[in-house]
Amino acid sequence: MAADLHDTVAHRLREADQRYTTNRRALIEALSEADRPLTIPELLERQRSLPQSSAYRNLSILEEVGAVRRIVTNDDFSRYELAEDLTEHHHHLICSTCGAVEDFTVSKQLEERLMSAMTNVARRTGFQPTHHRLDLLGSCANCT
Amino acid sequence: MAADLHDTVAHRLREADQRYTTNRRALIEALSEADRPLTIPELLERQRSLPQSSAYRNLSILEEVGAVRRIVTNDDFSRYELAEDLTEHHHHLICSTCGAVEDFTVSKQLEERLMSAMTNVARRTGFQPTHHRLDLLGSCANCT
């Protein structure tokens, strides 16, 4: 699985005429080991030798080629996670107070209902849906 | 209804020892007339005499007292809409390309399923959910 992940990312980069460099591999590795989206500061902690600007630039490129997904909360920092087709489809518990994010999943059945509702909306508008996002907002254990 | 809206907002402000000033009323008015969340530049266009800093400051206060809700997309600007209990429960079509946001609704039945799934997750974690967020991500008519 881990090998497949890197192969897939490498492939997507190559298709965009980009290289799978050490820095990029390290970012993907760090994200794949986390069980929640990480902020840039968190990523820099895990990759001490990586300069901030490289982190920003590489994450931006990884996002463009569809290897990574950027998540914005009310927190000051953006968060990054592996693109959804590289992981399991999941949702987020987002703390309204501190912006922290945790992953969670719901039943396949409910997901199917969502997909179908999604398609109906698409029929009525000029909007081309690619995916949905179901988040739970509230207060995390720390902030309660 | 319009009168009720302003009364409610005034009340929430008063409870926080805040006044319902002309600027704040104008912001609420502008948001209530829009059918989608507005960015600060958009609000300033609709309220030419309102300085930027007042917009930021007042929206921040209106958010604190629960009259307004702030929405962050991948766009550069935050967006604001009336708090959900002042409007109708709805969801967002978010353009992944330009960050534009439109409102939409789904069936009550599906909403109930979501609420119930929400409650289940809450039981399994220390997270205290307050509400959910279901967004449709994709490409808007302009960006297609």
Add this chain to the structure above:
DNA sequence: CTCAGTGCAAAGGATTTGCATGCCG
């Protein structure tokens, strides 16, 4: 009168970018 609200201008801070250097292909 008092003090929250206002508006201008300056500061803050996450993110982006210019440019010289290094290194992969």
Add this chain to the structure above:
DNA sequence: CGGCATGCAAATCCTTTGCACTGAG
């Protein structure tokens, strides 16, 4: 070798803040 990637530092730009003034209660 050529060009993308890198890393440092400087610039950008949305947002926040300091401060003196105004106006509502």
